[in-house]
Amino acid sequence: MMDKRTVWMVVVCMLALFGWQMLVNKMYPPRPKAVKPVSLTTATNAAPAQTVSASTNQAATISPASAEPETPRGAEQVIVLSNDVVRVEFTNWGGGIRSVELFKYKANVESNIVLNAEATVPALAIEQPPYTNGVYELQQTSPTSVVMRARLKTGAQIVKQISLGSAYLLTGSIQVSPASASESSTQSMTVAIGTAVPANGRELQQIYLGVDWFAAGKYQNRALKQLWKNVAQTNLSESVQAKWVAVKSQFFTMIFTPGTDTLAVAYEPAHLPAPSGWNGKTAPDSVSASVTVPPDLMTNGVASYNFTYYAGPKEYDRLVALGGGQEDVMQFGFWGPISIWLLKGMKFFYGIIPNYGVAIIIITVLIKLLFWPIQAKSIRSMKEMQKFQPLMNKLREKYKDDAQRLNQETMKLYKEHKINPFSGCLPMLVQIPVFFALYAMLRTSIELRGAHFLWIHDLSQPDTIFRIAGFPLNPLPLFMTGAMVLQQRITPQTGDSQQAKMMMFMPLMMLYFFYTASSGLTLYWTVQQVLSIGQQWWSLRQADASPPGAKALPAGKPK
Numbered sequence: 001m002m003d004k005r006t007v008w009m010v011v012v013c014m015l016a017l018f019g020w021q022m023l024v025n026k027m028y029p030p031r032p033k034a035v036k037p038v039s040l041t042t043a044t045n046a047a048p049a050q051t052v053s054a055s056t057n058q059a060a061t062i063s064p065a066s067a068e069p070e071t072p073r074g075a076e077q078v079i080v081l082s083n084d085v086v087r088v089e090f091t092n093w094g095g096g097i098r099s100v101e102l103f104k105y106k107a108n109v110e111s112n113i114v115l116n117a118e119a120t121v122p123a124l125a126i127e128q129p130p131y132t133n134g135v136y137e138l139q140q141t142s143p144t145s146v147v148m149r150a151r152l153k154t155g156a157q158i159v160k161q162i163s164l165g166s167a168y169l170l171t172g173s174i175q176v177s178p179a180s181a182s183e184s185s186t187q188s189m190t191v192a193i194g195t196a197v198p199a200n201g202r203e204l205q206q207i208y209l210g211v212d213w214f215a216a217g218k219y220q221n222r223a224l225k226q227l228w229k230n231v232a233q234t235n236l237s238e239s240v241q242a243k244w245v246a247v248k249s250q251f252f253t254m255i256f257t258p259g260t261d262t263l264a265v266a267y268e269p270a271h272l273p274a275p276s277g278w279n280g281k282t283a284p285d286s287v288s289a290s291v292t293v294p295p296d297l298m299t300n301g302v303a304s305y306n307f308t309y310y311a312g313p314k315e316y317d318r319l320v321a322l323g324g325g326q327e328d329v330m331q332f333g334f335w336g337p338i339s340i341w342l343l344k345g346m347k348f349f350y351g352i353i354p355n356y357g358v359a360i361i362i363i364t365v366l367i368k369l370l371f372w373p374i375q376a377k378s379i380r381s382m383k384e385m386q387k388f389q390p391l392m393n394k395l396r397e398k399y400k401d402d403a404q405r406l407n408q409e410t411m412k413l414y415k416e417h418k419i420n421p422f423s424g425c426l427p428m429l430v431q432i433p434v435f436f437a438l439y440a441m442l443r444t445s446i447e448l449r450g451a452h453f454l455w456i457h458d459l460s461q462p463d464t465i466f467r468i469a470g471f472p473l474n475p476l477p478l479f480m481t482g483a484m485v486l487q488q489r490i491t492p493q494t495g496d497s498q499q500a501k502m503m504m505f506m507p508l509m510m511l512y513f514f515y516t517a518s519s520g521l522t523l524y525w526t527v528q529q530v531l532s533i534g535q536q537w538w539s540l541r542q543a544d545a546s547p548p549g550a551k552a553l554p555a556g557k558p559k
Contacts, residue, residue, distance in 0.1 A: 079138045079146050081164040095136035095148040095160055096122030100311040107199050115252060115311050116194040118286055123194035127290050168312030174305040188263055188294045189305050194254040195288040196247040201279040202461050208250040211267045211289045212329050213242035219328035224285055227269040237266035243324045247289045251446050253314050253329050259296035259306035266290050313446040316343055330444050338437035343445055357453025360520055364527040367434060374430055376539055442520040459520035474515055476522045481511040483529035490536055
């Protein structure tokens with residue numbers, strides 16, 4: 001039987017690992033059963049897919065929407081605004097953004113990432129009667145600006161003006177004029193933000209696909225699991241005074257920031273059919289959202305709704321520059337400040353050596369140097385405890401039938417020789433904040449998406465080199481596990497044989513945790529283990545190199 005001190009030491013060491021598993025289970029919940037969603041919006045009028053010439057002399061094709069039109073809307077007109085990083089398509093069907101193509105990011109080898117491509121309603125379309133399903137007149141007023149106009153049967157007129165900046169940010173306004181001077185347009189307006197879908201089957205839909213906003217001075221998130229739960233309860237909207245609202249996937253986001261705080265946020269998840277070449281185990285999900293905003297300016301009865309709209313990667317520095325805490329869509333969590341510093345450090349070293357794998361290794365070395373004194377002290381303490389194992393065995397034998405007395409004598413021995421029995425767990429415990437922060441940072445940072453290192457093709461994904469009967473072979477976690485086993489073999493044994501056997505299961509547990517983790521995170525932990533082996537070997541040599549004639553510390557005598 002293990003004494004109470006040994007049990008507590010094992011419990012403390014294991015709590016960190018089991019805590020990590022609980023976090024993984026929370027972040028990877030089982031996919032909910034399909035629930036037929038309640039329609040969030042009035043479906044757009046549809047027309048057969050066709051290719052037409054836009055006013056910008058560019059051709060475009062649109063797929064049929066989900067409902068037949070009340071009246072034919074004619075051929076679709078498309079205007080394209082673009083810069084060095086993005087191509088935005090505006091459609092006259094609904095007067096909004098049909099798609100946003102990102103030039104720097106690949107969905108696969110052949111095509112770029114396209115945001116809002118699966119939407120049945122264009123982003124920035126007005127989603128409330130009588131404005132829904134409008135056919136707009138498009139006009140490109142400059143290389144970076146477009147104006148969309150529509151007149152309702154009531155005589156009211158809508159004018160949307162949108163301009164594309166130098167990167168992923170658009171600025172615009174919606175103006176609603178009443179039918180006559182005696183009327184006034186003071187009502188709120190519901191505007192579509194867009195539809196977010198995962199770029200491929202390896203993305204973490206349950207964690208990062210969802211709707212975010214900033215309200216009441218704090219960031220709030222509705223992940224996919226919560227959205228499906230709300231759908232089951234037919235609760236698809238919330239009264240929220242938000243500064244901004246976003247729909248997002250793991251690496252990309254669309255953020256709507258109105259001139260005046262929103263009145264409500266509505267959302268709708270949906271299961272999509274698996275597209276050709278989809279590499280996921282389940283078909284993709286999608287999340288659509290819209291916001292209800294009041295007018296922020298009234299002039300002679302004309303209501304104006306000003307806004308900015310970001311459609312692009314979840315790139316920390318760009319999101320910070322937008323203001324209002326929009327960088328919170330990165331979802332770093334409780335350890336966010338550490339994640340930010342790790343991200344800044346990784347990008348700094350990437351600027352010196354342009355490889356993110358190398359940058360992660362440099363950061364790992366610096367973290368090891370930071371925690372070097374703690375681990376060195378732990379190794380010395382374990383070495384000292386090893387000297388007392390014969391005496392500890394005698395104590396266990398003498399008091400094997402009196403666990404309380406055994407615990408008292410053991411603690412007395414530790415106190416006499418100033419030994420901390422929990423020192424072996426200390427290096428792991430102090431690294432937990434760094435580990436969680438690094439995990440969050442590597443999971444959502446666009447910089448690691450598609451980043452190569454040695455045989456690794458994507459540092460944001462496991463380092464699978466091939467599959468055997470469908471099972472992925474990931475060599476980096478296997479190497480990490482081997483390093484952990486080697487470290488255990490050279491670690492001074494300070495507990496009884498049962499404790500040693502229990503600790504031998506730790507490498508297997510870590511293999512399970514890391515096998516499907518991002519290779520960037522596994523690279524960090526693997527290098528950490530290799531450096532720990534080196535430090536342990538060096539520290540043990542220093543401890544063994546005692547001067548001639550040196551005597552061991554007195555071990556005392558059992559009473």
